[in-house]
Amino acid sequence: MFDIGSITGRLFQGKPKASDVIQGEVPNCHLAGAATAVAATCGDRLARLFHPVDTRSYSVSLYCHNQTFGRFVRKTIVVSKEFYVRPSGELLFGAAPLLSANPARAALWWPLLEKAVALLNKGYGHFATGGTAHHALSLLLGLPPCHRKIRAAEADRLWRETVAHIGARRPVVLSTFPATSARLYRYTQVIPDHCYAVVGLWERKRGQRMIRLRNPWGEVTPVRYADEGHGVFTMPWDEAVSLFSIWSSVSDPR
Structure with missing residues (x-):
């Protein structure tokens, strides 16, 4: 009602x-x-x-x-x-x-x-x-859309592209695989067929790349990583590459 x-x-x-x-x-x-x-x-x-x-x-x-x-x-x-x-x-x-x-x-x-x-x-x-x-x-x-399939073989290139887009203040969203891939997410609390916003990323001293994401539900984060509040969590880039299927952003028309 x-x-x-x-x-x-x-x-x-x-x-x-x-x-x-x-x-x-x-x-x-x-x-x-x-x-x-x-x-x-x-x-x-x-x-x-x-x-x-x-x-x-x-x-x-x-x-x-x-x-x-x-x-x-x-x-x-x-x-x-x-x-x-x-x-x-x-x-x-x-x-x-x-x-x-x-x-x-x-x-x-x-x-x-x-x-x-x-x-x-x-x-x-x-x-x-x-x-x-x-x-x-x-x-x-009002900028042209762009998106990529996320492939493990291209993880380094996509990381560099993500860093460049965030540095240029062009937002990035990662999408999970469709519901038919639900088994991939069993017991993870990662939602299939769902979009997560990139809200931060950095590289640690030993070269480990980290990405901070937010579930727009404002809740429900992966069980393996700390819930940072409001649906935010941080995971290694390599794991994100295995869990997400589509990378979305916008292009600079210039």
Whole structure:
């Protein structure tokens, strides 16, 4: 059961943060993962997508690829602060942390963004067809999408590319294998057919490469690695290569 309610809170609490994103009851991890990665990598660009219209609504800018002109065109969607809510008052779809416990400290940009993408595509039912993280990143940044299959033989090259993209403030999302590969993830708490945002990476003194990821659910992390809070965990790059199938980002058009 659900109702429609007007929510309160601020658009941003300081700068956009990866932890602001909580995926709700729709299968849109591609968008939630992309929003998380953008917030972690280039939050200032994310903040520029939103503008207040009045006390009850915001305009949200998205970038749609125009096939005729071969470029991205900005579309503005006006979104009200009315959302589907549970009887408890919690959001049914994209959630804002602290919304129920402390509305004054809630960041509303993620549920507003999710609603804008739903309106662009004629409703939340659009998310039932799934999507890809690289196209979601393009929708937010207006840059050409790019993606790679993750192969162990190309792990070194892909590591260098990931370092270059994060250094250039271009977000990266990793996707796991489809549900038919569920056996690969048995007892790991890694979710098949799911998107994880890259929120950090570094190389240790002995050359071990580490990557920090975030599950946009805001919870459920691999049992082998410490839960760092808000769905964040760190694992060796070599293991990530074996568990993830698709690398997604955007290209610099220059």
